Amino acid sequence: MSLTAKLAIKHIKNSPRQTAWSIFGIVLAVGMLVAIGGFGAGGAYTLDLLMSEIEGMAGAIDVLSFTLAAVLGLVVAFAGMVVISNTFRVSALERTKQFGILKSVGATKRQIRQTVMYEGLFLLAIGLPLGTVAGFAMQYLALAIKNALVDVSAISETIRFTFEIEPVVLAITLVLSIVVIMLSAWLPARRAAKTPAIDAIKGTDTRKNKREKAKNPRIIGKLFGFEGSLAAKQLKRSRRHFRATVISIITSVVLILASVSLSTHMSRSFDGRIRQLGAPTAGLALGSSYTGATAMDAETLTRINRELRAVLDTTITTTAGTLRRTAENQFVTVLVADRDEYLELIALAGAPDGSNILINVHLEIDAHGNITHINPFTTEVGETISLYQQTVTDGNVGWADTPEYLTIGGIITELPEQFLYLSESVKIIIVPDGDMRFIQWVATPPNPEAFKQLVEGVVTANYTLQEGEIFMVLDFIQALAVVGAVIDFMLAYVQIFSVMLIFLGLTNVISTIVTNIKMRAREFAILTSVGMDKKGLHRMLSLESILSSFRALLLGLPIGYAMAYLMFLVGLESNPIGIVFTPPWLAMAFCAVGVFVITFVIMQASANSLKKGSVIDSIRGVE
Numbered sequence: 302m303s304l305t306a307k308l309a310i311k312h313i314k315n316s317p318r319q320t321a322w323s324i325f326g327i328v329l330a331v332g333m334l335v336a337i338g339g340f341g342a343g344g345a346y347t348l349d350l351l352m353s354e355i356e357g358m359a360g361a362i363d364v365l366s367f368t369l370a371a372v373l374g375l376v377v378a379f380a381g382m383v384v385i386s387n388t389f390r391v392s393a394l395e396r397t398k399q400f401g402i403l404k405s406v407g408a409t410k411r412q413i414r415q416t417v418m419y420e421g422l423f424l425l426a427i428g429l430p431l432g433t434v435a436g437f438a439m440q441y442l443a444l445a446i447k448n449a450l451v452d453v454s455a456i457s458e459t460i461r462f463t464f465e466i467e468p469v470v471l472a473i474t475l476v477l478s479i480v481v482i483m484l485s486a487w488l489p490a491r492r493a494a495k496t497p498a499i500d501a502i503k504g505t506d507t508r509k510n511k512r513e514k515a516k517n518p519r520i521i522g523k524l525f526g527f528e529g530s531l532a533a534k535q536l537k538r539s540r541r542h543f544r545a546t547v548i549s550i551i552t553s554v555v556l557i558l559a560s561v562s563l564s565t566h567m568s569r570s571f572d573g574r575i576r577q578l579g580a581p582t583a584g585l586a587l588g589s590s591y592t593g594a595t596a597m598d599a600e601t602l603t604r605i606n607r608e609l610r611a612v613l614d615t616t617i618t619t620t621a622g623t624l625r626r627t628a629e630n631q632f633v634t635v636l637v638a639d640r641d642e643y644l645e646l647i648a649l650a651g652a653p654d655g656s657n658i659l660i661n662v663h664l665e666i667d668a669h670g671n672i673t674h675i676n677p678f679t680t681e682v683g684e685t686i687s688l689y690q691q692t693v694t695d696g697n698v699g700w701a702d703t704p705e706y707l708t709i710g711g712i713i714t715e716l717p718e719q720f721l722y723l724s725e726s727v728k729i730i731i732v733p734d735g736d737m738r739f740i741q742w743v744a745t746p747p748n749p750e751a752f753k754q755l756v757e758g759v760v761t762a763n764y765t766l767q768e769g770e771i772f773m774v775l776d777f778i779q780a781l782a783v784v785g786a787v788i789d790f791m792l793a794y795v796q797i798f799s800v801m802l803i804f805l806g807l808t809n810v811i812s813t814i815v816t817n818i819k820m821r822a823r824e825f826a827i828l829t830s831v832g833m834d835k836k837g838l839h840r841m842l843s844l845e846s847i848l849s850s851f852r853a854l855l856l857g858l859p860i861g862y863a864m865a866y867l868m869f870l871v872g873l874e875s876n877p878i879g880i881v882f883t884p885p886w887l888a889m890a891f892c893a894v895g896v897f898v899i900t901f902v903i904m905q906a907s908a909n910s911l912k913k914g915s916v917i918d919s920i921r922g923v924e
Contacts, residue, residue, distance in 0.1 A: 303415070304412075305412050305415040305416045305419055306415075306419045308399075308416050308419075309416050309417070309419035309420040309423060310419075310423065312392070312396060312416075312420060313420060313423060313424070316392065316395065319388070319391065319392055319395065320424070322388050322808075322812045323385070323388040323389065323392065323424050323428075324424055324427055324428050324431070325808065326381070326384045326385045326388050326805075326808060326812070327385055327424055327425065327427075327428030327429070327432060327482055328428050328431045328432040328435050329381075329384075329432070329435070329804075329805050329808065330377065330378075330380075330381030330384060330385060330432070330478065330481065330482075330805065331381075331428060331429055331431075331432025331433060331435070331436060331475075331478040331482075332432045332433070332434075332435035332436035332438075332439050333377045333381070333436065333439065333798065333801050333802070333805065334374055334377055334378065334381070334432075334436065334474040334477060334478050334481075335432065335433055335435075335436025335437065335439075335440070335471065335474050335475070335478075336436045336437075336439035336440040336443060336798075336801075337370050337373050337374050337377060337474070337798060338370055338374065338467070338470040338471060338473065338474040339436070339437070339440040339464070339465060339466060339467065339470065339471070340370070340440050340443050340444070340794065340797075340798075341370025341371075341470070341794075370470075373794070373795070373798050374474070374477065376552075376556075376802065377798070377802060377805075378477055378481050379552075380549070380552050380802055380805055380806060381478075381481050381485075381805065382481050382484060382485050383548050383549060383552070384549070384805060384806070384808065384812075385481065385482055385485035385486075386484075386485035386486075386488050386489060387812065387813060388812060389417060389420070389421060389485055389486045389488075389489045389490070390488070390489035390492075391812070391813075392417070392420065392489075393417055393489040393490065393492070393493040396416075396493075397493070397496070400413050400416075400493055400496065401496075401498045401499070402498075404497075404498035405498045410494035410495070411494070413490070413493055413494040414487075414490040414491060414493070414494045415490075416490075417486055417487075417489060417490030417493060418483070418486055418487060418490050420486065421482060421483055421485070421486025421487075421490075422483070422486075424482075425479065425482045425483070428482070429475070429478060429479070429482075432478065433475070436474075437466075439801065440464065441464055443797045443798075444463070444464055446793065446797055447793045447794075447797070528837055528840045528841040528844055529841075529844050531828075531841050532841050532842075532844035532845040532848055533844075533848060546810050546813040546814065546849060546853070546900075547849065547852060547853045547856070549805075549806035549807070549810050549813075550806065550810065550850070550853035550854070550857055550896055550900075551853055551856050551857035551860060552802065552806050553802070553803040553806040553807070553857075553892075553896075554853075554854065554857035554858060554860075554861045554892045554896070555857060555860050555861040555864050556799040556802050556803060557799065557803065557861070557888055557891075557892055558858075558861035558862065558864060558865045558885050558888055558889065558892065559795075559799075559861065559864040559865055559867075559868050560792075560795045560796050560799040561865065561885045561888040562864075562865030562866070562868045562869055562885055563791070563792065563795055563868040563869075564792050564795075564796065565883060565885070566868070566869045566880050566882070566883070567788050567791070567792065568788070568792075569666060569668070569670075569880050570878055570880045571788055572670075573664070573666040573670075573672075573878040573880060574878050576672075576721075577664060577721050577722060577724065577878060578721075578722050578743075578777075579616070579618070579721070579722065579743075579745065580745060581618075581743045581744065581745055581775075581777040582744075582745050582746065582749050582777055583743070583744060583745075583746055583749030583750075583752045583753060583775070583777065584741055584742060584743040584744070584753075584774075584775030584777060585741065585742050585752075585753045585756045585757060585760075585772055585773070585774060585775060586739060586740065586741035586742075586772070586773040586774075586775055587739070587740045587741070587760065587770060587771075587772055587773075588738065588739045588740070588770070588771065588773060589738065589767070589769050589770045589771075594623065594736040594737060594738045595737050595738070595740060595767070595770055596767045596770075597621075597737055597740060597764055598734060599637050599638075599639065599640065599643075599733060599734040599735075600640075600734075601763060601764050602619070602621060602637065602639045602737075602740065603639040603640040603641065604763050605639075605759055605760055605763050605764065606619055606639040606641070606642075606742075607639075607641070608759050608763070609742070609755070609756065609759055612755070613744065613746065613752075613755075615744050615745055615746050615747075616719065616744065616745070617742055617743070617744040618719075618722055618742075618743050618744070619638075619639060619642070619740070619741070619742055619743075620636060620722070620739070620740070620741050620743070621636060621637045621638075621737040621739065621740040621741070622634060622635050622636035622637050622732075622735070622736075622737055622738070622739070623635055623690065623691055623735075623736050623737065623738040623739075624691050624738070625688040625689055625690055625691060626688070626689050626691075626700060627686065627687065627688060627689070628687060628689075628704070631727075631728070632727045632728075633686070633688055633727060633728040633729075633730060634725070634727055634728070634729045634730070635688070635707070635729075635730050635732055635735060635736075636723075636729060636730070636731050636732070637731075637732055637733075637734060637735050637736075637737050638731050638733075643731065643733055645720075646658050646713065646720070646731050647711060649713050649715075649716075649717075649720075650710075650711030650712055650713045651711060652682075652710045652711025653710065654733075655710075655733055656710025656711045656733075657707050657708060657709055657710050657711075657730055657731065657732050657733075658709075658710065658711045658712070658713060658730065658731040658732075659678065659680055659709045659711070659712045659713070659728065659729075659730055659731075660713050660716070660723045660724065660728075660729040660730070660731065661676045661677070661678045661680065661712050661713060661714050662674050662675075662676065662713060662714060662715060662716050662723070662724040663675050663676075663677045663724055663725075663726065663879055664721065664724045664878055664879055665878075665879035665880070665881055666878060666879065666880055666881065667881045667883075668881070668883040674714070674715045674716065674724070675879065676714050678728060680709055680712070680728075681709070681712075682709055682710065682711060682712055683708065683709065683710075684708070684709050685706050685707065685708045685709075686706070686707050686708075686709065686730075687704040687705070687706055688704055688705055688706075688707060689701050689703075689704050689705075690705060690736070691738065707730060707732070709730070722743075741775060742756045743775065743777070753774060757772055760772075807899070810899065810900065810903065811903055814846075814900070814903045814904055814907055815903070815907045818842075818904070818907035825838060828841075839905060842904045842905065843901060843904065843905070845904065846897070846900040846901045846903075846904040846905075847897065847900075847901070849900060850896045850897045850900045850901075853896060854892070854893055854896055857892070857896075858889055858892070858893070861885075861889070861892070862884065862885070862889070865884070865885050866882060869882045
């Protein structure tokens with residue numbers, strides 16, 4: 302065994318507290334990476350089973366689950382690198398004089414780097430297997446929490462989120478863990494190797510620019526007195542030492558605000574979508590898989606709907622039409638309304654019979670559930686739009702080569718409650734008659750099965766199915782349950798691991814502050830010897846915690862606000878309901894108070910641990 306390896310082992314044995322913090326950080330970071338990978342694999346497997354209950358949609362959720370795992374994994378890798386690198390940096394700082402002595406007797410930069418890297422390698426050998434086991438435990442616990450939060454009973458009574466170990470995913474997370482840990486050790490090792498021998502022995506750094514010298518912060522001094530000046534100077538002198546704490550606090554704040562925003566807006570979007578559709582429970586659709594359009598016309602559709610309304614004791618909505626696109630590749634839905642609904646719609650638009658009606662309505666829902674009708678399109682009455690018909694040839698979907706032209710005869714800018722389902726994120730044009738690739742009847746009947754049989758009976762009595770035309774059951778209860786399960790899965794995923802990441806950051810804050818207080822024992826002893834009493838010392842440390850927290854929040858809150866808005870945009874980009882962004886003011890206030898309280902308590906608790914030490918021994922540097 303080389304001398305550098307022996308020195309690393311000796312330091313690990315002689316610094317049990319620092320070693321314990323390092324191993325704890327490694328175990329926590331590795332465990333979270335393993336848990337996130339397994340959690341994502343298990344979530345994808347279970348959600349695929351749930352999706353397969355709805356018209357064979359297995360495999361549709363893999364991308365979502367593994368994308369979440371990848372994003373959270375990168376965040377954990379970054380946070381873990383900050384935490385672990387900080388522990389190795391503190392370890393290297395404790396050995397600064399030792400490195401200086403080694404350099405003075407001939408040790409090279411490479412050997413100094415090797416000493417720290419060997420320490421990382423040995424701690425990796427201990428922390429990696431422990432972290433893997435801890436990761437499996439976290440994954441199992443997260444699954445238990447998720448099964449309690451995500452209700453899939455409406456879809457299946459037997460399917461549950463299960464513990465899954467995907468070998469490929471596990472291998473990737475372990476390799477990523479090794480890279481994170483070794484890179485975390487290399488950064489402080491590189492800095493330790495660059496420090497000149499004389500600076501290392503004296504405990505100074507002559508490489509610092511003179512402009513970085515801490516100046517007397519007059520404003521802080523006037524506001525908080527002598528202790529405030531000392532606190533501000535300490536923060537300026539120890540920017541690198543407090544950087545890890547600041548980054549950890551910023552990361553925690555950003556995660557809290559992002560998860561709160563995602564949860565708030567996705568839940569409101571789901572509720573708004575149900576309200577828009579009228580909370581349907583049953584439906585039946587008629588479609589053609591061969592020609593791309595059914596043979597039904599508006600007159601037949603009107604006759605069918607009148608018979609259904611005569612016997613049903615619930616509101617029924619009908620959507621019938623085709624999807625088309627413009628020359629600019631913008632999608633437009635052209636719908637054929639039955640005669641009764643068409644007359645209502647042209648009356649709303651104030652247009653003559655036979656007109657094509659543009660639904661220029663998009664819904665926006667605020668934080669209180671109030672719906673606003675906005676008008677997103679600039680199309681005017683009398684304007685002609687060229688549209689390309691969607692076609693199906695031998696089962697292949699395509700677009701017509703030549704356009705057809707629709708002239709807008711009326712525009713609806715506000716919809717009554719019964720027509721809210723017509724407000725979508727794409728243009729909808731109502732025509733008096735035309736091709737209907739899809740026709741669906743939707744309602745909220747007390748008996749969904751009887752409703753489906755009734756619709757099918759009335760349709761077949763008035764219309765003869767053509768070749769390739771089939772009925773499809775629309776089970777909205779299951780469909781909405783699947784969407785709800787996916788949303789709950791995403792929210793549980795983000796929230797569970799956000800809490801774990803916050804815990805990871807909190808351990809870094811504790812480690813940094815405790816080590817900082819310990820390393821400044823000599824400074825505190827000198828201040829005590831020149832007349833600073835215990836009250837003044839605690840006041841100085843309190844101001845340090847306040848100033849460092851303020852610095853972290855100065856960056857964390859704006860970044861967190863921006864991330865909250867980004868989660869709002871990403872989660873609702875293609876949603877037909879326009880959810881208005883709600884700033885997470887309450888969460889921001891909670892973060893601000895929490896950061897101040899946590900740093901203050903940790904700082905004071907660490908300061909109280911210095912009471913037992915002798916002032917003379919502390920000044921002389923004797924343990």
